[in-house]
Amino acid sequence: MPELPEVETTLRGVEPSLRGRTIHEIIVRNPALRWPVPPEIYQAEGRVVSHCRRRAKYLLFGMDGDGEDADGGLLIHLGMSGSLRVCAADDSPRRHDHFDIVLDGGRCIRFNDPRRFGTLLWWEAPAEAHPLLATLGPEPLSEAFDGSYLWRRSRGRKGAVKNFIMDGKVVVGVGNIYASEALFLSGIHPGRPAGRISETRYRALADSIRDVLGRAIRHGGTTLRDFLNSDGNPGYFAQELLVYEREGKACFHCGAPVRRRVIGQRSSYYCAQCQR
DNA sequence: AGTGCGGCCTGTCCGC
DNA sequence: TGCGGACAGGCCGCAC
Numbered sequence: 042m043p044e045l046p047e048v049e050t051t052l053r054g055v056e057p058s059l060r061g062r063t064i065h066e067i068i069v070r071n072p073a074l075r076w077p078v079p080p081e082i083y084q085a086e087g088r089v090v091s092h093c094r095r096r097a098k099y100l101l102f103g104m105d106g107d108g109e110d111a112d113g114g115l116l117i118h119l120g121m122s123g124s125l126r127v128c129a130a131d132d133s134p135r136r137h138d139h140f141d142i143v144l145d146g147g148r149c150i151r152f153n154d155p156r157r158f159g160t161l162l163w164w165e166a167p168a169e170a171h172p173l174l175a176t177l178g179p180e181p182l183s184e185a186f187d188g189s190y191l192w193r194r195s196r197g198r199k200g201a202v203k204n205f206i207m208d209g210k211v212v213v214g215v216g217n218i219y220a221s222e223a224l225f226l227s228g229i230h231p232g233r234p235a236g237r238i239s240e241t242r243y244r245a246l247a248d249s250i251r252d253v254l255g256r257a258i259r260h261g262g263t264t265l266r267d268f269l270n271s272d273g274n275p276g277y278f279a280q281e282l283l284v285y286e287r288e289g290k291a292c293f294h295c296g297a298p299v300r301r302r303v304i305g306q307r308s309s310y311y312c313a314q315c316q317r
Numbered sequence: 318a319g320t321g322c323g324g325c326c327t328g329t330c331c332g333c
Numbered sequence: 334t335g336c337g338g339a340c341a342g343g344c345c346g347c348a349c
Contacts, residue, residue, distance in 0.1 A: 044342060075325070075344085098343075121343050122327080137327085156326045158343065173345090200320060209344075216342055263342080285342095306322075308340085 043119045045181070045214030046257035047276065048098045051125050054271030055150050056093040058127045059102060059142075063089050066143040074139065074157050075120060081163035085115055085142075097177050097213035099160075100125075101168050113165045115142070116173070120158030124269045126151050150271075178212045181250050186212055188244025195235040195243070204305040205235035206250065215250060218263055218285045221310045223249040225284045230316040231309040232302065256281065284310040 043051070064085045072078040084104075091106040099118050103111030117125070130141065130149040140161055142150040152159065164171045179185040194211055195202075203224060206215050215223070224231050226249035229242060238246075257263055262276030269275060283293055288301040292312040302309050 047342080073326095118343085120326090121341070154326095155328065156341090158326065198319070204320085207343095218342060305320095307342090 043098065043121075043123070043262070044216035044219055044257075045095075045098060045254055046219075046260075046278065047262035047270075048095055048100065048119060048214075049258050050262040050270050050276060051119065052093060052095045052100055055100075055125050055127060058144070058148055058271075059090045059150060060093055061089065061091075062144040062146065063087065064104075064142055065145050066141075068141040068143060069139070069161075070134065070141075071139040071157070074154070075118070075160045076162065078140065078161045079163060082115060082161055084113065084163060090114075096168070096174055097180070097209060099174065101164065103168075111166060113163060114168070116160065116162040116164045116168075116171065117152070118160035118173075120154055120156060120160065122156040123152060123154035123159035125271055126153070126269065126273050127271050176210055178208075178210050181212050181214055181247075181254055186247060186251075188247040189240060191247055192238075192240040192243040195238065198235040200235060201232045201304050202229060202235045202238060202246075203231035203307075203309055206246070207305070207307075212250070214254065217307045217309075218282070219250070219253050219257065221285050222253045222283060225311060225316060226253060228316055230313075231304055231311050233317075284312065286310065 066086055067082055069078050088104040090102050091111050092103045094101050099116055101114060101116055103114040105111060127148060128151050130143045130147050137155045138151050138153050140152045168174060195205055198205055203220050205211060207220050227245040229246055257278040260276055260278040261270055263278040264275030284299050287299045287310060289298050292299055292315060295314045297312055297314040299310055300313055
């Protein structure tokens with residue numbers, strides 16, 4: 042469920058409670074997540090969280106380091122339905138609360154995930170060498186990401202541009218909602234072959250991706266069904282969505298009905314008038 | 318190498 | 334009210 046803005050919102054929510062604290066204990070109630078929770082994660086017990094950061098949709102909490110040079114730490118992915126919340130360690134767990142990171146001082150970071158597509162793993166420095174992180178493309182909000190990069194990477198690709206921008210090896214963090222939104226903002230039809238789009242149009246697309254992700258972060262993410270931030274509150278970007286889940290409703294630009302089409306097994310929303 | 322698909326899970330909603 | 338099926342925001346791993 043959570044895309045980049047939701048993961049960033051979660052990071053900003055948990056970091057103040059986590060950084061500089063000692064992990065007292067990790068309690069795993071259900072280790073059957075996307076991958077079984079490995080015993081290595083217990084290395085975190087008794088150690089200080091020196092930094093918290095995000096890479097793509099992965100949360101990385103480093104231990105006992107100075108700056109970002111910790112020798113290892115926890116890697117958490119929220120999957121499609123996961124969330125982290127900050128609560129008192131003695132609050133009774135609810136359904137699907139699969140693990141707790143218990144901190145000194147009586148608080149804990151609690152992971153809830155109905156669908157169990159989430160992840161709790163251990164990484165060894167350098168984090169970027171972890172198999173899940175090693176092949177990832179650039180961050181969409183970084184300098185390395187722009188229209189000419191997208192254009193270069195897309196040469197020769199015949200698949201739909203929507204699948205192309207959702208490919209984490211091309212650029213990370215663009216999920217189904219924001220892909221539809223960014224393509225609408227830049228006037229590009231989601232089904233257009235990626236290799237047959239000009240550099241000029243890719244510049245517009247890169248700008249739209251930055252714009253929509255940046256605005257979604259400022260709104261605390263998008264809550265369509267079940268995303269909650271670390272305080273247990275929803276995000277407010279859903280009211281800003283221009284095409285996503287608006288099938289049959291009037292395009293805000295031209296008034297034509299918004300269409301839905303399955304591309305790459307995911308629902309895609311677009312305006313056939315405004316997007317070519 | 319690029320592309321498409323199956324699968325991992327539970328919850329919700331919709332039509333019969 | 335019950336039941337089956339489709340669908341949901343991710344992403345790996347496999348076959349072609």
